[in-house]
Amino acid sequence: MIEQFFPTAAARERLFVGPLTPHIEALATYLASQGYAPSSVEGKLRLVAALSRWLHRHQLPITALDEALTNRFLTPQRCRRFGHGSRVTAEILLSYLRKLDTIPPSASAVDESPLACVVRAYAQFLVRERGLSPATLTSYLPIVRQFLTERFNDTVVALEALCPQDAHRFVLRQARRGSRSRAQLTVTALRSFFRFLYQRGEITNDLASALPAVANWRLSQLPKSLPSEQIERLLDSCDQQTPIGRRDYAILLLLARLGLRAGEIVALTLEDIDWEVGVLTVHGKGDRREELPLPEDVGNALASYLRQDRPSCPSRRVFIRQHAPHQGFATSVAICDVVRRALERTDLDPAFKGAHLLRHSLATSMLHGGASLGEIGDILRHCRPETTQIYAKVDIGALRALAPPWPGGAS
Numbered sequence: 548m549i550e551q552f553f554p555t556a557a558a559r560e561r562l563f564v565g566p567l568t569p570h571i572e573a574l575a576t577y578l579a580s581q582g583y584a585p586s587s588v589e590g591k592l593r594l595v596a597a598l599s600r601w602l603h604r605h606q607l608p609i610t611a612l613d614e615a616l617t618n619r620f621l622t623p624q625r626c627r628r629f630g631h632g633s634r635v636t637a638e639i640l641l642s643y644l645r646k647l648d649t650i651p652p653s654a655s656a657v658d659e660s661p662l663a664c665v666v667r668a669y670a671q672f673l674v675r676e677r678g679l680s681p682a683t684l685t686s687y688l689p690i691v692r693q694f695l696t697e698r699f700n701d702t703v704v705a706l707e708a709l710c711p712q713d714a715h716r717f718v719l720r721q722a723r724r725g726s727r728s729r730a731q732l733t734v735t736a737l738r739s740f741f742r743f744l745y746q747r748g749e750i751t752n753d754l755a756s757a758l759p760a761v762a763n764w765r766l767s768q769l770p771k772s773l774p775s776e777q778i779e780r781l782l783d784s785c786d787q788q789t790p791i792g793r794r795d796y797a798i799l800l801l802l803a804r805l806g807l808r809a810g811e812i813v814a815l816t817l818e819d820i821d822w823e824v825g826v827l828t829v830h831g832k833g834d835r836r837e838e839l840p841l842p843e844d845v846g847n848a849l850a851s852y853l854r855q856d857r858p859s860c861p862s863r864r865v866f867i868r869q870h871a872p873h874q875g876f877a878t879s880v881a882i883c884d885v886v887r888r889a890l891e892r893t894d895l896d897p898a899f900k901g902a903h904l905l906r907h908s909l910a911t912s913m914l915h916g917g918a919s920l921g922e923i924g925d926i927l928r929h930c931r932p933e934t935t936q937i938y939a940k941v942d943i944g945a946l947r948a949l950a951p952p953w954p955g956g957a958s
Contacts, residue, residue: 549575552589562596565603570644571595577643582858582873591636594629598640612641612650639872661704666692672743687736690721694737706749711757714741718759734758771899772911778803781905784892790856791869795885797848798866802886802905804842806927809879809902815865820849829928837928 549572553559563571571592578588601620602609617637626633644650670688673679679687694717695704714737722730741755773781782799786792801807811829819828825841841849849865858867864875876882882902890900897904910927 549592551575552585552592562593563599564596565599565601566607566609567595567599567602570647570649571599574640574643578639580860580873582860582868582871584871587632587871590630590632591639594633594636595640597625597629598637609644610650612644614641614653617641662692662695662699665695665704665706668747669740669743673739677739686732687739690733690736691740694740706744707751709741709744709750709754710752711754714754714758734760771897771904772908773895773897773904774908775912777893777895778905778908778912780893780895781886781889784889793848793852793856794866794869795889797845797852798882798885799889799905800842800845800848802882802902803909804845805839806906806909808906809882812866812882812902813864813876813879816863817853817865818863819865822846822850831928835928 549559552575553562574595575588575592578591579585583591598617598620602611607616617634617640621633621637629636641650641653645652666688669691670684673684673687694714697717697720698709698713699705718730718733718737721733738755738758741750741753741758744750745753745755782796782803785796785799787796798812801812802809805827807829808831811831814830815827819830820841821828825846827839827841827845829837829839831837853865856869857865858869858873860867860873862873862875867873867875879902883900886902886904887900890897906927
């Protein structure tokens with residue numbers, strides 16, 4: 548493949564000198580497989596070749612490569628010469644070589660400070676003993692890290708010195724900064740952390756029981772939703788003459804017809820679709836695996852995207868970035884962006900613009916169609932019946948339309 552970018556042997560001999568030379572061919576193949584354009588691959592290879600020659604001149608082995616060394620190499624002059632993506636290219640190279648175990652792991656990746664060690668031990672406890680999902684860790688760990696940072700600053704992390712007042716003050720600060728749901732999450736995360744410390748003998752008092760409860764008024768307002776005709780407008784707004792349009796159409800259908808969560812769509816793999824029986828396996832909360840029937844329109848949209856538009860790449864994820872590097876979406880934010888763009892195209896401006904809007908809309912539509920709360924809970928795969936009760940609240944306008952005239956009342 549390298550001949551495609553550097554056709555003459557003289558050019559290759561001149562450019563490729565040093566410890567990175569044996570990896571140039573495979574790196575070129577890897578970059579092309581990630582969807583980078585030929586001109587982009589050539590530019591990245593030229594930078595890698597220059598880095599290899601620099602290592603050779605300084606008599607540095609490939610095992611010496613790390614972030615600090617590439618930063619030394621990438622002087623402002625070289626960044627101007629090789630373009631604004633030079634540092635991204637260096638990151639790609641280091642990641643590629645680490646996957647091959649050619650260079651050591653990043654030394655900066657492991658924080659050995661006392662605070663980081665406590666948080667890391669708590670994370671291991673959540674995974675190994677509690678079996679919690681990565682999404683839960685993503686919610687809990689920043690809260691615990693912030694609590695410890697605010698409590699101890701740069702001093703010694705003396706866990707035995709923690710007291711109920713520390714937790715109370717932190718929860719109150721969080722409540723003032725954000726929403727009620729954020730305060731509830733803060734209390735839940737701290738309770739879990741304090742139980743971990745208590746079980747390990749790091750604290751002698753059960754601080755979890757001393758945390759205040761945050762009032763829960765989940766049922767005080769109807770969940771935000773769109774009527775069916777506006778959902779159809781969102782779907783129609785996708786330009787199905789383009790690859791991105793067909794991909795986004797399939798994503799919106801999964802949200803609108805099956806009520807999938809954004810993270811569940813991100814996690815879908817090619818193996819999760821059983822085309823023979825028309826079943827979709829969904830990886831839900833708490834590592835739950837559930838099988839859902841695949842509606843015809845959803846199946847057709849998925850098949851169209853997979854046949855025509857899904858970039859060829861090693862990833863088994865169903866939905867792939869359309870632009871290089873070709874890989875699955877990193878987070879559920881990408882799915883929320885698909886919804887947000889569709890809302891902008893249709894000039895709809897609901898108060899809530901996330902992917903959950905379509906999940907709520909499906910449930911509300913089912914309720915108006917006569918479905919029971921149990922049926923709605925089954926479709927949305929709620930673990931607890933009380934989660935579905937949010938849809939049991941009465942829409943006063945709908946109630947007035949259904950109510951018969953009061954005897955003797957105004958006609």
